[in-house]
Amino acid sequence: MITISVCMIVKDEEAVLARCLDTLKGIADEIIIVDTGSSDSTKQIAACYTDKIYDFPWVHDFSAARNYSLSKASMDYIYVADADEVLDDDNRKRFLSLKEHLPQEVEIVQMKYANQLAFNTTYNYDIEYRPKLYKRLRSLRFVDPVHESVALEPCVYDSDITILHMPQSNHAARDFDTFQRAIKRDGRLSPKLFEMYARELFIAGEEKDFLDAFSFFKDFAVREDYTERERKICDCVLVRCYHYMKDITGLLKYGLKNIADGKASSEVCYELGEFFFKQNDYKEATIWFYNAAYETECELNLRFSGEYPLKRLTECYRLLGNKEQEEAYQALYDAWCKENMR
CATH class of the missing domain: 3.90.550.10 (Spore Coat Polysaccharide Biosynthesis Protein SpsA; Chain A)
Structure with a gap:
């Protein structure tokens, strides 16, 4: 033994x-x-x-x-x-x-x-x-x-x-502080931590956390030695940052760049859907939420290709007065949560 x-x-x-x-x-x-x-x-x-x-x-x-x-x-x-x-x-x-x-x-x-x-x-x-x-x-x-x-x-x-x-509290604030300290100390993050920083932002980050991370990802995005995956991750983070900053030019710049190669990220499509949702353009929003759920793959948080866009599609069709579509997406949302949140 x-x-x-x-x-x-x-x-x-x-x-x-x-x-x-x-x-x-x-x-x-x-x-x-x-x-x-x-x-x-x-x-x-x-x-x-x-x-x-x-x-x-x-x-x-x-x-x-x-x-x-x-x-x-x-x-x-x-x-x-x-x-x-x-x-x-x-x-x-x-x-x-x-x-x-x-x-x-x-x-x-x-x-x-x-x-x-x-x-x-x-x-x-x-x-x-x-x-x-x-x-x-x-x-x-x-x-x-x-x-x-x-x-x-x-x-x-x-x-x-x-x-x-079975945690009883979220440690995101501690982790974000550690990421920022590592960046200030070393000027960089390892490829693993680069992705984990972005992943944790999309899972537990609040507006302040994204804005604190903005300069790091913005500087990284102008480098020439990043991988395709790192570029996609930067797109996701920067689109969310520009959305918070109400900078439409920045949002479109990185959102369109992400979509242009035909391999758009669910997180980017979701953010575009959120932009139109907040403009009360629910019909346009459904296009992007649908793309997030069914036409793209997530980079950082599985919920952006399932739970979140399906919930928004349900809300959009409720606001559009389309009861049939509202009930259909509510059922899909419930099924996703049942399957993935067991």
Whole structure:
């Protein structure tokens, strides 16, 4: 049987920490809690489960805090948990079985992460695999009977364990501050963070958050070394920014650029629909909302190709007095939500 270090970084998690740690009883051989500046009873709650509680000054870098937590681990495997995660009874049993039977050659275990859409997270899947359990020490080994070489790819196992993500608050403000600090410090974002910044804007951003991001994406849009996908992402963000700024020229510039190559983004079409909706031109708005729902693909937030335009189409046809179309789109809206928000 393998042994497991549970490593967590926390801050002001008094509402959910005990719920999480209760579900890890019998799974964790040691629990490591790294607190990045709680002002509530988080550390007192943690002390009921472990004496391995460490303070780590918050430096606006989650990787730094995570790496510090890993440095304190001593078991065979490390399970990286967040305080807003829950294992139900069935998945606790699966985890305990995994702990007993996991082959030693497995270096990473992926687990299903659930409730993504229900809790408005930055991912466009309700359930997705994520690496959660890691072998603490990796042994080098040669493979192949001739022309042997060191195995560089880890041995990954996709388990049947499902982790329920059940946050009680939104962390978008914290994330937006971290993005802005990284831009000021480094002048850039990695390709992954570039997309995650835009994705989080379209999922949890308010007008101020978009306007704070405007100069970064505007400067990026005039570069010549971006990829096609990065250009599409810039179009989406800038069209929303110009909409907030009531700058019709900017909205049309990036909206038309996005549409011109025949691969328009759902987010852009939705914004054009919103523009006409606010002008009370509901007939024109239906064209763009329809395109968002059926003729294009989303770049950043799945809801812009389903839930949001279908809801607006329902409203448009209600305002146009077309009861038949209103009821048809209401049914499509209800079906989308039922399918994607389970």
